[in-house]
Amino acid sequence: MNGDGRLELALTVSPRSVSTIRRFIESYVAEAAGRLGADSNLAARVALTIHELLENVALYGQYNHGTLCLAPTSSEGPRRLTITVTNTTTPEHIDRLQQALRETATAADPTAHYLMLMRREVGRDASGLGLARIRAEAEMELSLAIDRNEVRVSATSEIFGGEP
Amino acid sequence: MSASLLPGVDDLDFTARTTVDGPSVRVVMTGTADLNTQKQLEAFLAGLHTCAIERLATTVVVDVRGLEFMNSSCLKRLVKWIFMAEAELAERRYRIVFVANPKAPWQRRSLHALSSMAPELVTVQE
Numbered sequence: 481m482n483g484d485g486r487l488e489l490a491l492t493v494s495p496r497s498v499s500t501i502r503r504f505i506e507s508y509v510a511e512a513a514g515r516l517g518a519d520s521n522l523a524a525r526v527a528l529t530i531h532e533l534l535e536n537v538a539l540y541g542q543y544n545h546g547t548l549c550l551a552p553t554s555s556e557g558p559r560r561l562t563i564t565v566t567n568t569t570t571p572e573h574i575d576r577l578q579q580a581l582r583e584t585a586t587a588a589d590p591t592a593h594y595l596m597l598m599r600r601e602v603g604r605d606a607s608g609l610g611l612a613r614i615r616a617e618a619e620m621e622l623s624l625a626i627d628r629n630e631v632r633v634s635a636t637s638e639i640f641g642g643e644p
Numbered sequence: 645m646s647a648s649l650l651p652g653v654d655d656l657d658f659t660a661r662t663t664v665d666g667p668s669v670r671v672v673m674t675g676t677a678d679l680n681t682q683k684q685l686e687a688f689l690a691g692l693h694t695c696a697i698e699r700l701a702t703t704v705v706v707d708v709r710g711l712e713f714m715n716s717s718c719l720k721r722l723v724k725w726i727f728m729a730e731a732e733l734a735e736r737r738y739r740i741v742f743v744a745n746p747k748a749p750w751q752r753r754s755l756h757a758l759s760s761m762a763p764e765l766v767t768v769q770e
Contacts, residue, residue: 495679499657499713524749532716535679595760598723609716617753 519640532610541567674710677718689725
């Protein structure tokens with residue numbers, strides 16, 4: 481994860497493979513974060529984010545296929561890491577995702593919103609908590625881009641730590 | 645300490661086992677709790693609740709030090725279980741103590757969120 485340390489993976493994601501991918505990315509980020517003196521919790525926060533996002537691909541992605549991209553940025557301002565998961569899906573899931581993203585990304589207090597959802601969603605089968613958890617626990621800012629049946633969810637965080 | 649009659653969860657990546665000693669109930673979870681095990685976890689927690697009530701347990705200790713990761717769906721199952729305990733009459737209600745791994749940063753945050761669902765009932769030990 482240096483100035484151009486972008487990582488991009490094309491994946492077919494099953495519920496069983498999500499943990500394997502999470503472990504790989506966590507090790508990858510931990511190694512880079514240690515080398516750069518970045519936030520010591522960065523790898524764990526990235527791992528949580530990736531697990532929650534890739535489970536959506538396993539559940540709702542067309543052919544369970546998606547791409548995962550980790551892209552550090554070192555332009556003006558604080559250094560940041562953006563995790564992007566892209567996949568195609570159904571119109572119904574796009575609607576649900578848009579609603580969840582709108583609600584979560586604009587909540588003034590991410591933790592209060594997460595706790596509210598824990599209570600509200602407890603009786604429902606689908607999680608409904610993943611995005612709120614990413615924002616509250618992994619401290620990532622979320623955004624969504626849609627192009628026809630393709631969705632691109634991005635989670636961004638400051639890396640903290642020293643200069644490369 | 646006796647082994648429980650409560651069936652555990654023994655998945656490829658996740659285990660949950662209970663031991664019962666009189667009114668003391670202890671659960672140990674290891675591995676990764678995620679999409680693969682959420683239904684099993686839900687059934688396990690429902691059985692655990694029944695076991696705790698039948699044994700007149702005052703505390704259920706849940707040792708998650710060996711839990712590598714838990715997804716949001718499984719966290720929601722824990723919330724449901726906490727609400728089941730909270731809904732009991734005061735004399736049947738039991739406390740829930742999570743024993744966490746301080747080296748797993750996600751546990752601190754996730755378990756704190758769980759404890760805030762019912763702070764008088766749920767505590768976290770590291």
